[in-house]
Amino acid sequence: MPDLERRFTIRANDFVNAGEVSLEIQSILKHIGFNPALIRRISVCAYESEMNVVMHGGDGEALLKVSPNSVTLVFTDQGKGIKDIELAFKPGYSTANLKHREMGFGAGMGLPNIKESADSIEIHSEEGHGTTLNIGFELEGDFG
Amino acid sequence: MNVRDIQGLFHLDVATGEIGLEREVKGGYCGDLLSDVMANAMEGHIWLTIQSHQNIVAVAVLKEMAAIILVNGRLPDENTKAKAKEEGLPILLSSSTAYQLAGQIYGAGIGKTEV
Numbered sequence: 001m002p003d004l005e006r007r008f009t010i011r012a013n014d015f016v017n018a019g020e021v022s023l024e025i026q027s028i029l030k031h032i033g034f035n036p037a038l039i040r041r042i043s044v045c046a047y048e049s050e051m052n053v054v055m056h057g058g059d060g061e062a063l064l065k066v067s068p069n070s071v072t073l074v075f076t077d078q079g080k081g082i083k084d085i086e087l088a089f090k091p092g093y094s095t096a097n098l099k100h101r102e103m104g105f106g107a108g109m110g111l112p113n114i115k116e117s118a119d120s121i122e123i124h125s126e127e128g129h130g131t132t133l134n135i136g137f138e139l140e141g142d143f144g
Numbered sequence: 145m146n147v148r149d150i151q152g153l154f155h156l157d158v159a160t161g162e163i164g165l166e167r168e169v170k171g172g173y174c175g176d177l178l179s180d181v182m183a184n185a186m187e188g189h190i191w192l193t194i195q196s197h198q199n200i201v202a203v204a205v206l207k208e209m210a211a212i213i214l215v216n217g218r219l220p221d222e223n224t225k226a227k228a229k230e231e232g233l234p235i236l237l238s239s240s241t242a243y244q245l246a247g248q249i250y251g252a253g254i255g256k257t258e259v
């Protein structure tokens with residue numbers, strides 16, 4: 001199978017297009033023919049990450065990389081960054097505002113969901129300079 | 145049972161026209177917190193919620209849910225309907241509460257045998 005690399009732009013506070021990047025990633029993975037359970041795991045991570053960039057981050061991008069042994073998602077934004085990463089991963093912790101909460105966001109379950117669904121995650125963040133989240137999935141006969 | 149059966153049985157309105165009504169319903173989930181639904185709803189579920197904005201469509205499609213039912217008489221935004229049609233996702237409407245409707249659907253046998 002050939003390697004694949006795709007980049008997508010994500011805009012801060014754009015709730016109209018929020019989710020589009022994740023839907024596109026899902027459809028690419030379906031087209032390749034990965035098994036549905038793996039695609040759903042990747043979709044959870046894509047969506048939570050995309051929404052974090054939209055809500056908490058800033059303008060940014062997503063990178064989808066498919067290689068013979070793995071699928072990787074990298075979300076990068078130039079937003080305000082995360083001060084305390086350990087705290088950010090605590091279930092229920094959220095700095096979402098009232099508008100976000102009324103829409104059903106801000107449960108503080110996004111990063112925990114990503115951690116649960118991914119095979120590996122790596123996060124780099126610097127206050128005032130943005131955040132990079134690298135999410136890995138291993139492939140072991142995940143076609144069909 | 146498919147989405148059309150549930151729609152008929154419980155006299156639900158269809159907000160999005162004749163799309164996706166043949167999808168099989170394997171169970172259901174109630175929730176208004178999107179990350180909770182992302183974590184716990186499963187493929188083939190029918191999703192009962194009061195959230196009516198267009199971001200619910202991506203959540204349902206990404207989790208491969210069968211349909212969304214807006215409860216408490218909530219109506220979908222125009223954007224929500226347009227997005228759902230584009231994705232082929234049915235949105236049904238109910239004036240009942242999530243509690244009442246979930247009880248009825250469960251009573252009809254949907255989701256009882258789920259592991």
Ligand SMILES: Nc1ncnc2c1ncn2[C@@H]1O[C@H](COP(=O)(O)OP(=O)(O)O)[C@@H](O)[C@H]1O
Pocket residue numbers: 048052053056057058077079080081082088089093094095096105106107108109110111112131179
């Ligand atoms: N890309 C990001 N940029 C800045 N802060 C972030 C980013 N992603 C997450 N955070 C911080 O981590 C917190 C927890 O994130 P998460 O678990 O997804 O919950 P929620 O999005 O519901 O708040 C957020 O409320 C926010 O403070």
Ligand SMILES: [Mg+2]
Pocket residue numbers: 048051052106109110111
């Ligand atoms: Mg989040």
